[in-house]
Amino acid sequence: MTGTQAPQVARSPARLAWRRLRRDRVAVASAVALAVIVALSAGAPVVCALLGIDTERHIELLSIDNVGFPEGAFGGMSADHPLGVEPKTGRDLLALLLYGSRTSLLIALGATALSVVLGVAFGLCAGYFRGWVDSVLSRTMDALLAFPVLLFSIALLVVLGGVTPTGGNGNGLRIAVLILVIGFFGFPYVGRLVRGQVIALRQREFVEAARALGASDRRILGTEILPNLVSPILVVATLTIPTRILAEAALSFLGVGIQPPGTSWGQLLGSASHVFTVTPTYMLFPGLTVVVTVLAFNLLGDGLRDAFDPKTN
Numbered sequence: 001m002t003g004t005q006a007p008q009v010a011r012s013p014a015r016l017a018w019r020r021l022r023r024d025r026v027a028v029a030s031a032v033a034l035a036v037i038v039a040l041s042a043g044a045p046v047v048c049a050l051l052g053i054d055t056e057r058h059i060e061l062l063s064i065d066n067v068g069f070p071e072g073a074f075g076g077m078s079a080d081h082p083l084g085v086e087p088k089t090g091r092d093l094l095a096l097l098l099y100g101s102r103t104s105l106l107i108a109l110g111a112t113a114l115s116v117v118l119g120v121a122f123g124l125c126a127g128y129f130r131g132w133v134d135s136v137l138s139r140t141m142d143a144l145l146a147f148p149v150l151l152f153s154i155a156l157l158v159v160l161g162g163v164t165p166t167g168g169n170g171n172g173l174r175i176a177v178l179i180l181v182i183g184f185f186g187f188p189y190v191g192r193l194v195r196g197q198v199i200a201l202r203q204r205e206f207v208e209a210a211r212a213l214g215a216s217d218r219r220i221l222g223t224e225i226l227p228n229l230v231s232p233i234l235v236v237a238t239l240t241i242p243t244r245i246l247a248e249a250a251l252s253f254l255g256v257g258i259q260p261p262g263t264s265w266g267q268l269l270g271s272a273s274h275v276f277t278v279t280p281t282y283m284l285f286p287g288l289t290v291v292v293t294v295l296a297f298n299l300l301g302d303g304l305r306d307a308f309d310p311k312t313n
Contacts, residue, residue, distance in 0.1 A: 020307040027303020030296040044098035053092040087275045096263045103264040107178050108244035114183030119190025127198025141188035149185040157256035171262035182247045231308040239301035242294040
C-alpha cells in the first residue's frame with residue numbers, strides 16, 4: 001500500500017531567511033553577544049548598583065607616591081573593582097565602560113537611523129523618477145562622498161567646544177552634533193545601494209501592473225517597491241553600525257568628541273593613550289570592548305546578507 005505524501009507548505013521569503021539565519025552559528029552567536037552588550041548598556045545603573053561601583057571619584061584608591069596611578073597590579077584590579085580604576089581620578093573602569101557603551105551605542109544607532117532614512121528617501125526618488133531628479137540627487141550624493149568628513153567634523157566640534165561647557169549639557173549637544181554629522185555624511189552609501197535596487201525593481205512586472213491599474217507614484221513606492229527593500233536595508237544598516245561606532249571612537253580619541261566627566265569608548269581610549277605604558281589595562285579593556293562589538297555587528301551583518309540571499313541553499 002502506497003502511503004500518501006504530506007503536502008508541502010509554502011514558506012515566505014522571510015521564513016526561509018529566518019531558517020537560514022538560525023543555521024548560521026556564527027551569526028547566532030554574534031546576535032547573542034550583541035544582545036548581552038545592549039542589555040548591559042541599557043541596565044548600566046542597575047548593574048553598577050548591584051556590583052557597588054559607580055563613575056564617581058575614589059581618590060583614596062590612588063597612590064600619592066605613584067603620581068595618581070592605581071595601587072596594586074593590573075590597574076588596581078580587585079574584587080571591588082574587577083577591571084581596575086581610572087588613573088588620576090580613581091573612577092571604576094567597569095562602570096565607565098558600561099556608561100560609555102550607552103553613549104557610543106546611542107551615537108552609532110542614531111547616526112545609522114539618520115543615514116538609513118535619508119539614504120532610502122534619496123535612493124527611492126533617484127531610482128524611481130530617473131531623469132533630472134536622478135541626476136541632481138546622484139550628483140549630490142557623489143559630492144558628499146568626496147567631502148572631507150573627518151576634517152569637517154573635527155573643525156565643527158572644535159568650534160563647538162569653544163562655546164559649550166564640558167560635560168553635562170555640553171556633552172548632550174556634542175552627542176547630537178556627532179549623530180547629525182556622522183549620520184548625514186554617511187547616508188550616500190545607503191542611498192546608492194537603494195537607488196540600484198529601485199532601478200531593478202521599477203522594471204518588474206508587479207510594478208508595471210500597478211502602474212497600468214492607475215496606482216499613483218506614491219502608492220507604488222510605498223506598497224510595491226519599499227517592502228521589497230526591507231532585507232537589503234536591514235543588512236546595510238547592520239553593517240553600517242560598526243562604522244559609526246568607529247567614527248565616534250576616532251573623534252573622541254582625537255579629543256573633539258565626548259569630554260570628561262562624560263564617557264564613551266573613544267573617550268576612554270583617548271584618555272588611556274597618555275598612560276597606557278604605565279597602566280596598559282586601562283586601554284586594553286575599552287579596546288577589546290570596541291573590537292568585540294564591531295566584530296559581532298560585522299558577523300551578524302554577513303549572516304543576514306547570506307540569509308536573505310535567494311541563491312543560498
